[in-house]
Amino acid sequence: MDAETDINRLAAEEAFRSFLAAFGMKDNEEIMDNTPRRVVEAYAELFTPKAFAPTVFHNEEHYDELVLVRSIPLRSVCEHHFLPFVGTAHVAYLPDEEVIGLSKLARVVETYSRRPQRQERLTVQVAQWLEDTLRPRGVGVLITARHSCMTLRGARADNASTVTSAFRGTLTTESRYRADFFSLLHLGERAAETR
Numbered sequence: 001m002d003a004e005t006d007i008n009r010l011a012a013e014e015a016f017r018s019f020l021a022a023f024g025m026k027d028n029e030e031i032m033d034n035t036p037r038r039v040v041e042a043y044a045e046l047f048t049p050k051a052f053a054p055t056v057f058h059n060e061e062h063y064d065e066l067v068l069v070r071s072i073p074l075r076s077v078c079e080h081h082f083l084p085f086v087g088t089a090h091v092a093y094l095p096d097e098e099v100i101g102l103s104k105l106a107r108v109v110e111t112y113s114r115r116p117q118r119q120e121r122l123t124v125q126v127a128q129w130l131e132d133t134l135r136p137r138g139v140g141v142l143i144t145a146r147h148s149c150m151t152l153r154g155a156r157a158d159n160a161s162t163v164t165s166a167f168r169g170t171l172t173t174e175s176r177y178r179a180d181f182f183s184l185l186h187l188g189e190r191a192a193e194t195r
């Protein structure tokens, strides 16, 4: 997957300097001199995906149960307030002819997180990427996240978290695989509780 961010840093810094001035911060030298550069660098980092190759292997063992990578850390920025949302993604698929390098499931979550996002879109993009890249028999993605725009400000709903999911193929059509997906997730939660 290609990295495709093109940022005009100087223009962004100038714009943020104007933003700070409009907030009445003109007299603070440190803020006016250095903060715009730091903020631009911070958002540039948050919005620059790393390119990666989706390594796949022939499924010579005919492995035909779910592969689930649990608890992939997720950090993104909401497109509405440009504030972070942070959480966890669980990504599963039912292989057909090929299996994918496990780390690629974490990398795809990271890639789609590195842009202004909406949790629903991120969830669907990860599921669709896996569907398009691997042509598996099924896909399941579940994301849980806390949005700081609704915990730190606004509604200030401190502990509220949002759960979204996307399914493809057999995870949509066959209840057995959907049930497996959730039971594997819960197994993980119970194991984590006993640690």
Ligand SMILES: Nc1nc2c(ncn2[C@@H]2O[C@H](COP(=O)(O)OP(=O)(O)OP(=O)(O)O)[C@@H](O)[C@H]2O)c(=O)[nH]1
Pocket: 078, 079, 080, 117, 118, 119, 120, 147, 149, 150, 154, 155
């Ligand atoms: N569906 C969805 N909504 C989101 C996401 N991230 C933030 N939002 C919401 O986007 C909405 C923007 O609503 P507005 O009414 O335009 O903004 P606002 O006045 O700042 O709203 P409040 O947050 O309620 O103060 C808010 O309800 C946010 O909670 C997301 O990933 N998905």
Ligand SMILES: [Zn+2]
Pocket: 078, 079, 080, 081, 082, 083, 147, 149, 150
């Ligand atoms: Zn928001």
